[in-house]
Amino acid sequence: LALILICLGGGFGWLLILLGQSNLFGSLPIDTILPEGYTFYLLYGLPHLALARIGLLSGLLFTFHALTLKSRWMPTMIFAGLCWLVMALCVPFYIGVLYAILGVWGLAALLRYRRFPTALFVRCVVGALVPFPYFVYNLYIFAANPVLKAWAVQNTLPSPNPIHYVFGYGLLAVLALPAIRWAWQRGLHRTPYLLLPAWVIAAPVLAYLPISVQRRLLEAIFVPLCILAVMGLRLWWMGSGVRRYPRRAKLVWREAVIGVIMLLLPTSLLLLVGGVTAPSQAGLSDNLFHTSREIAALDWLNTHSVPDSVVLSTLETGNYLPAQASLRTYIGHSPETINLDAKRDLATRFFEGKLTETEQRSLFDDNRIRYVIYDPGVPPIDSPDLISIYSGDQGDRGGYAIYEVRQR
Numbered sequence: 001l002a003l004i005l006i007c008l009g010g011g012f013g014w015l016l017i018l019l020g021q022s023n024l025f026g027s028l029p030i031d032t033i034l035p036e037g038y039t040f041y042l043l044y045g046l047p048h049l050a051l052a053r054i055g056l057l058s059g060l061l062f063t064f065h066a067l068t069l070k071s072r073w074m075p076t077m078i079f080a081g082l083c084w085l086v087m088a089l090c091v092p093f094y095i096g097v098l099y100a101i102l103g104v105w106g107l108a109a110l111l112r113y114r115r116f117p118t119a120l121f122v123r124c125v126v127g128a129l130v131p132f133p134y135f136v137y138n139l140y141i142f143a144a145n146p147v148l149k150a151w152a153v154q155n156t157l158p159s160p161n162p163i164h165y166v167f168g169y170g171l172l173a174v175l176a177l178p179a180i181r182w183a184w185q186r187g188l189h190r191t192p193y194l195l196l197p198a199w200v201i202a203a204p205v206l207a208y209l210p211i212s213v214q215r216r217l218l219e220a221i222f223v224p225l226c227i228l229a230v231m232g233l234r235l236w237w238m239g240s241g242v243r244r245y246p247r248r249a250k251l252v253w254r255e256a257v258i259g260v261i262m263l264l265l266p267t268s269l270l271l272l273v274g275g276v277t278a279p280s281q282a283g284l285s286d287n288l289f290h291t292s293r294e295i296a297a298l299d300w301l302n303t304h305s306v307p308d309s310v311v312l313s314t315l316e317t318g319n320y321l322p323a324q325a326s327l328r329t330y331i332g333h334s335p336e337t338i339n340l341d342a343k344r345d346l347a348t349r350f351f352e353g354k355l356t357e358t359e360q361r362s363l364f365d366d367n368r369i370r371y372v373i374y375d376p377g378v379p380p381i382d383s384p385d386l387i388s389i390y391s392g393d394q395g396d397r398g399g400y401a402i403y404e405v406r407q408r
Contacts, residue, residue: 008039011031036216037222053220055087063080236256308328311329314373318332360383370405374402374403389403
């Protein structure tokens with residue numbers, strides 16, 4: 001049951017959608033926008049985040065095993081560190097999340113044993129040192145590189161109103177309450193059990209730390225929460241008295257399991273159904289597919305252009321351009337384009353013909369733009385600085401027009 005919930009479960013986002021509250025407090029339901037906080041989202045379409053989670057959890061499993069070894073545990077923890085390095089290569093700031101997880105685990109062990117958890121500490125230090133150089137490198141490069149520094153400022157993913165977390169995790173949190181005591185008791189003899197309550201209790205603090213990517217700090221929190229929730233459900237069932245009546249006990253357990261699944265799987269089903277039906281919905285299909293005309297135009301440009309040149313286009317075409325050609329885009333993927341609003345406004349004014357020739361030339365020179373792509377339906381402007389090299393009037397090339405900026 002825990003595995004089913006971890007892989008396919010969500011929260012009550014589906015209920016907010018049905019109630020017409022899909023934009024409650026200015027945010028979509030958390031289980032529809034937070035892949036770090038759930039798992040189905042990763043399995044459905046984010047392979048690099050799925051690999052990062054594999055690395056995080058595998059490293060923890062190696063650590064569990066290392067705690068059972070009195071000697072020769074070093075290779076095991078090196079393997080754990082390598083798993084965490086894979087995680088870091090996928091998502092660098094997850095190293096900080098990892099250190100927070102290990103830290104609260106160690107704090108829980110200190111409180112439980114009332115002595116310093118030496119075995120846990122030295123093993124975690126060995127594993128954590130493997131990705132540490134990469135962690136330091138990222139801290140330095142984001143502080144020293146002006147482009148990455150600017151990107152970090154505009155890459156904001158704040159946590160929504162706490163009510164969204166209540167809808168996203170409330171049921172699981174209630175079910176998990178009795179299991180926190182169970183894990184705490186088990187942790188007296190087996191340290192890994194202490195990780196479950198420590199991680200879950202620390203999650204609300206992590207979600208509202210004063211950094212730009214608050215909600216992404218909930219990476220993998222769904223895993224310990226589901227484990228505790230299922231164990232809490234089991235403890236409730238065992239303490240309800242129905243076990244004295246075996247037939248009734250089986251029925252009650254089955255009903256409880258079915259009820260939890262029916263409450264926590266609908267959001268994932270909505271995401272899946274939405275993905276299946278999107279191609280037939282007007283307006284959505286344009287965001288899912290690239291036409292043969294667009295692909296042909298970009299393929300032509302890839303083979304007839306100077307590699308690594310900058311291309312001016314609309315945001316939509318620019319978002320796809322680097323995947324199809326060895327070229328740079330002036331504006332493209334929204335979070336990755338530095339100063340997007342100002343650049344998009346300038347590009348819009350250019351394509352609408354609102355820039356003077358002097359302003360056009362300044363746009364080309366200041367940004368080293370060598371090529372301009374006009375989307376279908378956008379009439380090319382008359383400019384002495386543009387030379388037509390690909391016309392949308394030629395047969396199946398229809399719609400897209402490409403110009404080269406005259407070099408001075």
